[in-house]
Amino acid sequence: MHKAEKKYEVGKVTDEEQAKQRQLKGILNKLTPQNFEKLFEQVKAVNIDNVVTLTGVISQIFEKALMEPTFCEMYANFCFHLAAALPDLSQDNEKITFKRLLLNKCQEEFERGEREQEEANKADEGEVKQSDEEREAKRSKARRRMLGNIRLIGELYKKKMLTERIMHECIKKLLGRCQNPDEVDIEALCILMSTIGEMIDHPKTKEHMDVYFERIKLLSNNMNLSSTARFMLKDTIDLRKNRWQQRGKVSWDPRYPLSEELAKLATVNVYSYHKIGSAFLERYRPQSYPPVRRISEFC
Structure with a gap:
């Protein structure tokens, strides 16, 4: 088990961490089924040695999958290989695994989808004053994220990640x-x-x-x-x-x-x-x- 060398404060992100996340985002933006193996090695080369970095890369993978749900199978496969490649982390004497953080993210997105749908329905019922365009944009965004998330959850299950x-x-x-x-x-x-x-x-x-x-x-x-x-x-x-x-x-x-x-x-x-x-x-x-x-x- 890899013990995190630094203890990070909630809400505080260092310059080094921001640089890592930008690097990871740049790699994930280029990911396709054709260059999967090459870019997977590039992600592994980034020093993912603490909970903040690991949480960040999981969030970025989720955002990509929700915006590109056609490729949810590819992103689930990426999670599968990443979970096997990265060591478990330890923070405050607590074991932190990729699967555990992934499950937390799935639940967080699922609950977020429910909240956004409820807010959109309240707007439809006139409880919130919004223009038709704003209301439809909110409903459309909530729907896209909800459906993308459920597809990713299914693909993660097929990889035995859930x-x-x-x-x-x-x-x-x-x-x-x-x-x-x-x-x-x-x-x-x-x-x-x-x-x-x-x-x-x-x-x-x-x-x-x-x-x-x-x-x-x-x-x-x-x-x-x-x-x-x-x-x-x-x-x-x-x-x-x-x-x-x-x-x-x-x-x-x-x-x-x-x-x-x-x-x-x-x-x-x-x-x-x-x-x-x-x-x-x-x-x-x-x-x-x-x-x-x-x-x-x-x-």
């Missing part, structure tokens, strides 16, 4: 609003299911998944939802029936370049969960699962 139990908690959270479902939550749920479905849907979790999909079926027939939301839910049901084999899935081998045309298409359709598929699925079977909840418990 546990299956956490995925179940995310699903239950997104299914939680029974009487007045939020359409952004529904879209996030469909993205998460399309990302992790093949990996999380196995005999040991069948009872849980059946309960989730009973709820999804009820939502898909809720006429208070837009037709777009209902179709997304129905497509997710069909996806499970088809054993999670997505039609028209866009994927690529990171060893080969992604054409500019295809990259542009992927970016345009990045939030259409049925347009952009996930690749390189892995099987992982944990030993314990959260208690099964009946549909009534979601309401």
Whole structure:
């Protein structure tokens, strides 16, 4: 375990630390599937020897992933390799690991998304005075971050950076609003299911998944939802029936370049969960699962 040589005060960032973060940002800005290995070595060469630097690089990876969700799989892979390459840190006799800080960031972004959605809804209800443009910009930004974060969470799970139990908690959270479902939550749920479905849907979790999909079926027939939301839910049901084999899935081998045309298409359709598929699925079977909840418990 690597012990941090300096103790950093909260809110205080040294000139040396700012220089490190600028260097890391410059490297991450150039990251593509083609130059992955080369730039990974460059990040490793930066002296990530304390909690401040490690927290900073995780935050920068998250920001990149949320702004470029088409490449969430690549950023999750980057986290996977970085966690293996970096030593655990110790500060104030407390062990600090990459995975622990990553989990904290996932939770922080998830809760932030919920707050921003609530604020946007308050604006819609007239509780906050804003112009139509300001209100729509706030809603759009909150939606982009929420959907990008949920896609990244799913990709991190596929790399075993997050546990299956956490995925179940995310699903239950997104299914939680029974009487007045939020359409952004529904879209996030469909993205998460399309990302992790093949990996999380196995005999040991069948009872849980059946309960989730009973709820999804009820939502898909809720006429208070837009037709777009209902179709997304129905497509997710069909996806499970088809054993999670997505039609028209866009994927690529990171060893080969992604054409500019295809990259542009992927970016345009990045939030259409049925347009952009996930690749390189892995099987992982944990030993314990959260208690099964009946549909009534979601309401």
